[in-house]
Amino acid sequence: MPFTELVVPTLKTDPVTEATFTTEVAPFLITILDTHATPPKSKYFGKILLENGNDVSGDFRLCVGLEWEDASHFNTFVASENFRTFKSIVKPHSVAPPVPQLYNTDFGPSEVFRSALTEVWQVKIGEGDKKVVEVRGTWEKFVSAVTEAGGVNGNGDGIQGTSLNLEEKRWVGVLGWESSEMREKVLGSAAVKEARKSLDILVWNTSIPFVTAIERVSKDLQAPISNTPVLCLEIAPSLTVSLTEPLGILAVVRREEDGSNKPCIFHWSVSSDVWGPSGYILFQHTVNGLKKVGKHRLPPPETLELRQRDAEFEELLPGQCLKGNLRDISPFWDQLVAGEKYELLWPGAEYALWDWGTFREHVGQQIGTNLGLPRAVIPGGVCTTLTIIEEAEVFQRAPSPPPTRKSQRIPRTTCLTVSLEGPSKMIWEQRITVTMKNLPFSFLNFRLHRRNHDYDMSDSDDDSPEWEAVTDDELFLSLQPGESWTERIILDIDDLHPDTAIGDSHRLQYWGGRVKWWVWGRRQEHANTVVKAPPWTGSDVVDPDGNGGKPHIIIPESNRVESDIVQNTVDVTIESI
DSSP states (O other): OOEEEEEOOEEOOSHHHHHHIIIIIHHHHHHHHHTSSSOOSEEEEEEEEEETTEEOTTSOOEEEEEEESSHHHHHHHHTSHHHHHHHHHHGGGEEEOOOOEEEEESSOSHHHHTSSEEEEEEEEOOSSSHHHHHHHHHHHHHHHHHHHTTOOOGGGGEEEEEESSOSSOEEEEEEEESOHHHHHHHHTSHHHHHHHHHHHHHOSEEEEEEEEEGGGGTTTTTSOOTTSOBEEEEEOSEEEEESSSOOOOEEEEEEOOOSOOSOEEEEOOIIIIISSTTSOEEEEEETTEEEEEOOOOOOOOSEEEOOTTOTTEEEEOTTOEEEEEOTTOGGGGGGOOTTOEEEEEEOOEEESSEEESOHHHHTTSEEEGGGOOOOEEEOSOEEEEEEEESSOOOOOOOOOOOOOOGGGOOTTSOOEEEEEEOOSBOOTTOEEEEEEEOSSEEEEOOSTTOOOBOOOGGGOOSSSSEEEETTOTTTEEEEOTTOEEEEEEEOOGGGSOTTOOTTOEEEEEOOOEEEOSEEESOGGGGTTOEEEEOSSSSOOOOBSGGGGGOOOEEEOOOOEEEEETTOOOOEEEEEEO
């Protein structure tokens, strides 16, 4: 038998209360509901528009609707420490404590609460069955009239029942409307007006809350805005994080199919987007419930110029994703205690730094609010449980494959070697110089700066990937005898082992690799040569498939360079023999 809960909190109407509820209270409520031992089957949230015929749409009046599998599940939740913590959080922003109302209804409320508009009637029925029988008979006549007028489609859009937990027993009836226009039309019919008169005589309170999914209360962050890419965030439901080896929280931002084949670019920064004011919220499990901990970093800018090597701008087509390590939970790291459990909640966020098109089309342009685009949304409600330990277990890695040997080269291909030259000392934040000296041929640089996108070659079409001219000097290289190619790369401390300290020694070696696409000849000879490749730098050519039957160029292992941690400038030279 369905159990329906209604909560109408009486909140203060100041802007601070509304902002706090949006950014903190609602996400906390989502978390404790979802993490409860017996969570509700569904949850919905809305704003009250009318109450007893009075327009209250300008006030911050909210209504929460839940469906429970069993009344005992509701009882254990309202008796939990987490709910007591929730009440303590809400108290400074409330005129009166919230009173959950549990009803035993004839049908589940999900269909009703999913409606664009939900109307609630309540009647005080006292003890005994006489008033219950009267109000149910009146309700059935009213619903029958509404159905005949075209306002209700079967039982899915109307429920009724009696309260189970209130001192003064109540009856509730709820209808779902597809729109306010439909409501006005149906309630205006003569038969419905006549049936409603009898119901209104019995009614103690009538309100019309606008009910949508509970996450939507947070700046409408459950649904994407039209004409924006549809993005979602994925993360494992539970993770173990070590205080000594923190790098292990992998998050995935995926672009869903959204009716557009165009690529989009957007800004995704670990520091300002992941850990900024609209980013993750951390709660600690305590004996008194969940406690919010940590402080956020600064928010991302509203506009930003996209630069050639901007690693924080990503490009995605529908169905593609980017995977990023959340690193060391930066703003919360000092708050973590080994042996404790935490809830990491994504409340939902809006992004001004995005646009339709490719990365290369926007290089040198200002991206953000100046474009006049609606903000893209990554919906909230994603939550993961973190268990903090002092030291990570020793990970037994599979044996590394042997380095590529010169004997593995394929006949009738050019011969490349990699030699490493560099000083014996390394200093943080300096640059590595990579110099390549080759015989005359063109090839695609598919090893460096590769972005982590999911891409299936079988999905290629005229929009994705794109046709690229071999003369495009950003994607393709052409070298003459004696010429060289230089690439500069920042070596960050994250590239080394987390335990690295001044005085340590590191050995650097190129392990071997291969060039998948290449042709003999000079760039000018291939002015009309085109290939098909995904539209981001550092991806494989997919057409012609197999590079026209030509074998890969095998690059064998290099020599080794050893450096002490003082200076990090290393010259890497690839030369032909």
